[in-house]
Amino acid sequence: MRLRRALLAPERPAPGALPAPAAAGPCRDEADRRLIAERLHLVTPFEDLITHLYEAMFRRWPYLRSLFPESMAFQREHLARMFGYLTEHLDRPEEVTATFTRLGRDHRKLGVRPVHYEAFEAALREALRKQAGHQWTDALEQAWLRMLRFAVDAMVAGADAALTEPPYWDAVVVGHELRRPDLAVLRVRPHEPYPYRAGQYAALESPLLPQTWRQYSMACAPRPDNVLEFHVRRTGAGGVSEALVNRTGVGDALRVGPAAGTMTLDEDLSRDLLLVTGGTGLAPARALLEELAGRRTGHRRVHLFLGARHREDLYDADWLAAMERRRPWLRIVPVLDEGPGAGGPVADAVHRHGDFGDHRAYVSGPPEMVGATVRRLREQGLPGGRIHHDPVLGAGDARR
Numbered sequence: 001m002r003l004r005r006a007l008l009a010p011e012r013p014a015p016g017a018l019p020a021p022a023a024a025g026p027c028r029d030e031a032d033r034r035l036i037a038e039r040l041h042l043v044t045p046f047e048d049l050i051t052h053l054y055e056a057m058f059r060r061w062p063y064l065r066s067l068f069p070e071s072m073a074f075q076r077e078h079l080a081r082m083f084g085y086l087t088e089h090l091d092r093p094e095e096v097t098a099t100f101t102r103l104g105r106d107h108r109k110l111g112v113r114p115v116h117y118e119a120f121e122a123a124l125r126e127a128l129r130k131q132a133g134h135q136w137t138d139a140l141e142q143a144w145l146r147m148l149r150f151a152v153d154a155m156v157a158g159a160d161a162a163l164t165e166p167p168y169w170d171a172v173v174v175g176h177e178l179r180r181p182d183l184a185v186l187r188v189r190p191h192e193p194y195p196y197r198a199g200q201y202a203a204l205e206s207p208l209l210p211q212t213w214r215q216y217s218m219a220c221a222p223r224p225d226n227v228l229e230f231h232v233r234r235t236g237a238g239g240v241s242e243a244l245v246n247r248t249g250v251g252d253a254l255r256v257g258p259a260a261g262t263m264t265l266d267e268d269l270s271r272d273l274l275l276v277t278g279g280t281g282l283a284p285a286r287a288l289l290e291e292l293a294g295r296r297t298g299h300r301r302v303h304l305f306l307g308a309r310h311r312e313d314l315y316d317a318d319w320l321a322a323m324e325r326r327r328p329w330l331r332i333v334p335v336l337d338e339g340p341g342a343g344g345p346v347a348d349a350v351h352r353h354g355d356f357g358d359h360r361a362y363v364s365g366p367p368e369m370v371g372a373t374v375r376r377l378r379e380q381g382l383p384g385g386r387i388h389h390d391p392v393l394g395a396g397d398a399r400r
Contacts, residue, residue, distance in 0.1 A: 029146075031143075032090070032143040032146055032147065033090040033091060035139065035140055035143045036087060036090065036140070036143050036144065036147060037087070037090075039132075039135075039140050040087060042131065042132035042133075042135055042136065042140075043128055043131045043132055045080075046079075046080040046083045046084065047076065047080055048131060049083070049127050049128070049131045050076050050079050050080060050083075050127075051076075052126070052127035052130045052131055053079075053120075053123050053124050053126075053127035054072065054076075054123070055127075056122075056123040056126040056127055056130075057119055057120065057122075057123035060119070060122070060123065061119050064116065064119060066211075067110055067111055067112070067116070067211065068211060069209060069210070069211045069212035070209075070210075070211075070212075071212070071238070074212070074214075074239070082103075085099070086147060086151055087147075090147065093150070096150070096151065096154070097150075097154045098154075099154075100151045100152075100154035100155050100158070101154045101155070101157055101158035101161075102158060102260055103154075103155055103158065104154060104155030104156055104157065104158030104159040105158040105159060105161065105162045105258060105260070106158075106203065106257060106258065106260060107155065107159065108159050108162060108167040109167040109168040109203070109205075109213065109255070109257045109258075110211065110213070112159075114156055117152045117155070117156070121145065121148060121149075121152070124144075124148065125141065125145070128141065128144060129141075162258065165258060166192070166258075167257075167258070168205070168255045168256060168257050168258070169190040169191065169192055169194050169255065169256045169257075170190065170191050170192075170253065170255060171188045171189060171190040171191060171194075171228075171253070171254050171255065171256050172188070172189055172191070172251065172252070172253055172254070173186060173187070173188055173248060173249065173250055173251065173252045173253075173254060174187050174188065174189045174227060174250060175187030175227075175250065176248060176249050176250055178245070179315040179316075180312075180315055182233055182234040182245065183231065183232065183233045183234070183245065183280070183315055184231075184232050184234075184244060184245040184248075185219070185229060185230070185231055185232075186229070186230045186231075186232060186244060186248070187227050187228070187229050188204075188227065188228045188229075188230065188254055188256065189225070189226055189227050189228070190226060190228070190256055193226060194226060194228065194256065194259070195259065196218060196222060196228075196259030197222070197259070197264045198218070198220070198221040198222070198264065198265065198284075198287035198288050198290060198291040199217075199261060199263035199264045199265065199284045199287055199288050199291075199362065199388075200217070200218060200259040200260060200261040200263070200264065200284070201215050201216060201217040201218065201259070201260060201261045201284070201390065202215070202216065202218065202228075202256050202257050202258065202259050202260070203215045203216075203256075203257035204216055204230065204240065204244065204254055204255070204256060204257070205240075205254065205255040205257075206240060206243045206244060206248060206252075206254055207252075207253055207254075208243040208247055208248075209239075209240055209243055212239075212240055213240075213257060214239070214240040214241065216230040216231070216232060216280075216283070217230070217231075217261070217280075217281075217283040217284040217287070217364065218230065218259070218283065218284070218287055219231050219282075219283035219284070219286045219287055220286070220287050220290055221287050221288075221290040221291040221294065228256065229283075230244075230283070231280040231282065231283040231315075231316075232244045232245055232280070233245075233279060233280045234246065261284075261390050262388060262390070263284050263288070263362050263364065263388045263389065263390060264388075265288060265291060265292070266360070269292075269300055270300070271300060271358060271359055271360045271386070272300040272301045272302070272303070272358070272359045272360075273288075273292075273300060273301075273302045273303070273359060273360055273361075273362070274302075274303050274305075274350070274356045274359040274360070274361040274362070274377075275288065275289075275302065275303065275304040275305070275361075275362050275363075276304075276305045276307070276346060276347075276350055276361065276362070276363045276364075276365075276373050277304070277305070277306055277307060277346075277363075277364050277365050278307035278308070278346055278364075278365030278366055278369040279307075279308070279313070279365050279366060280365075281307075281363075281364035281365030281366070281369075281370075282306065282315075282316060282364075283364070284362070284364045285304060285362065285364060286316065286319075288362060289302070289304070289323060289327075289330070292327075292329075293323070293326075293327060300329070301329050301330075301331070302329055302330045302331070303331050303333065303353075303356075303359075304320075304330065304331070304332045304333065305333045305335055305346050305349060305350050305353075306320070306332060306333065306334045306335065306346075307335045307337070307345070307346030307349075307365060307369060308334065308335070308336055308337070309336070309337045310336060310337075311334075311336060314334060320332055333349070333353065335349040345369070345372065346365075346369060346373065347369065347372035347373040347375070347376045348376070350373060350376060350377070351376045351379070351380070355380055356377065356380055356382060357380045357381035357382050359382065359386070360386045360388070361377055361382060361386060361387045361388065362388045362389070363377075363387065363388070363389040364389065364390070370389050374387055374389060
């Protein structure tokens with residue numbers, strides 16, 4: 001907190017002062033979109049552009065380095081996906097607005113303020129010029145700035161709309177259970193009431209890796225005891241998932257970011273439901289099943305397709321079997337990629353199983369699986385408005 005106050009409170013001296021931001025203009029004009037797309041090769045691969053960007057930003061405003069984690073690998077990957085998403089969705093301003101509004105709300109936990117966006121813009125301008133060299137033009141730079149400012153406006157609006165909400169909740173681990181050597185179920189109790197809905201996710205920060213946040217879905221519906229459950233699979237050494245799985249125990253402190261995500265149930269369940277999961281994507285489906293089981297009204301039928309590579313990967317099989325026995329409206333279909341009884345990718349299994357064009361679908365798991373399943377469901381005629389999944393911005397694992 002002391003560093004954060006020092007960063008945000010003082011005015012900086014003239015050397016390295018930030019340029020005054022120009023009036024924001026949304027990148028909706030077809031000429032801007034065409035110009036950015038036609039000259040995209042000048043500033044890609046984005047990984048190189050991002051290297052120049054951070055070099056410029058930390059050279060000009062070194063105090064900003066403390067807002068970032070010690071390892072910048074994930075941050076660089078995440079920003080590359082953001083640039084890719086933004087340049088590929090310029091013809092869908094409403095979708096871009098919704099995505100970056102959510103990001104702005106989420107970035108409050110990092111201590112990000114409007115002045116930091118100005119620094120980012122100045123550093124990006126320098127990086128674009130360096131990456132593109134003599135082929136860079138004023139017209140292209142202005143198109144990029146309009147695109148960036150459109151996204152930043154949405155982020156600032158998202159942050160402003162959440163001013164009455166804490167940027168994060170301090171919490172304590174009250175349960176830690178290893179289901180496999182690489183997978184743990186964490187039960188976490190925030191010190192204050194934590195508002196969320198079944199199917200949503202939140203970012204977690206461990207004191208072992210300050211300023212390093214990773215997103216995990218809540219695996220339970222809201223409970224009277226305010227305990228949250230997260231399923232965490234270790235995806236690599238030295239990251240948040242490794243810290244949570246192997247170096248965290250009961251009594252340890254964590255921070256929990258605000259709940260986000262749209263994989264929530266309608267009040268009126270007028271259609272049968274299809275849940276498609278892979279890996280720890282089971283977590284939000286489990287939360288949805290908990291909420292369904294707790295409702296006093298009748299249900300439509302629910303199909304849960306549970307994708308896994310091997311049968312041993314079905315880590316919550318006992319809970320699911322008990323749920324299926326007690327709930328006649330639920331049918332669970334395990335889909336294995338390998339081994340005896342393998343049925344191939346879960347998206348193909350859903351397609352073979354029958355017609356779900358009249359259902360409401362919820363899809364969670366690795367980005368490749370989510371993308372393939374969504375495509376298959378649309379091929380069956382299921383409208384996009386009835387397919388719920390959280391944004392898939394790239395194939396990188398956001399939970400390392």
